[in-house]
Amino acid sequence: MTAIRDKSILIIDDDAAMLRALNKVLSDAGAMVTSARWAGEAVEYLSDHQRRFDLIITDLRMPIVSGTSLLGAVKVAFPKVPVIIITAFGNSELEAECLDKGAAAFLEKPLDTPTLLGAIERVLSPRQPDCARRVRRPRRVRKTKNVAV
Numbered sequence: 001m002t003a004i005r006d007k008s009i010l011i012i013d014d015d016a017a018m019l020r021a022l023n024k025v026l027s028d029a030g031a032m033v034t035s036a037r038w039a040g041e042a043v044e045y046l047s048d049h050q051r052r053f054d055l056i057i058t059d060l061r062m063p064i065v066s067g068t069s070l071l072g073a074v075k076v077a078f079p080k081v082p083v084i085i086i087t088a089f090g091n092s093e094l095e096a097e098c099l100d101k102g103a104a105a106f107l108e109k110p111l112d113t114p115t116l117l118g119a120i121e122r123v124l125s126p127r128q129p130d131c132a133r134r135v136r137r138p139r140r141v142r143k144t145k146n147v148a149v
Helices: 016-028 041-048 068-076 092-098 113-124
Strands: 007-013 031-037 055-059 083-087 105-108
Touching: 007 016, 007 083, 016 031, 016 068, 016 113, 041 055, 041 068, 041 083, 055 113, 068 083, 068 092, 083 113, 092 105, 105 113
Parallel strands: 007 031, 007 055, 055 083, 083 105
Antiparallel strands: none
């Protein structure tokens, strides 16, 4: 998990057990983790100009400020910082909404470690050009003359 090592990750979740579990998994993978129990605490961390985060992971449903509201604020203030949304109440409409608003990934709880780390790895890895997306015009086929040798 080379993309995770030494990265600064902010986790926001109102569930203390989930916050501890995420903190342990990411710390064990080599990340520098900051935890927040609600969006207001996360905003304080984000407002601190001494801190920079490589990734933000936030729960979708939290009291006072939801994960989608936090996502919107982060994308305005820090457009290059990827945000992963996690939720226990996911559906395809919510996933589409979050991805449309700029989420880098949408994961449903309960999370398993390989899925979480794989998503983080994909989000943090430098993007490679996708050859399959390149559209090439078909070459014109030239008619060759039969030449006797």
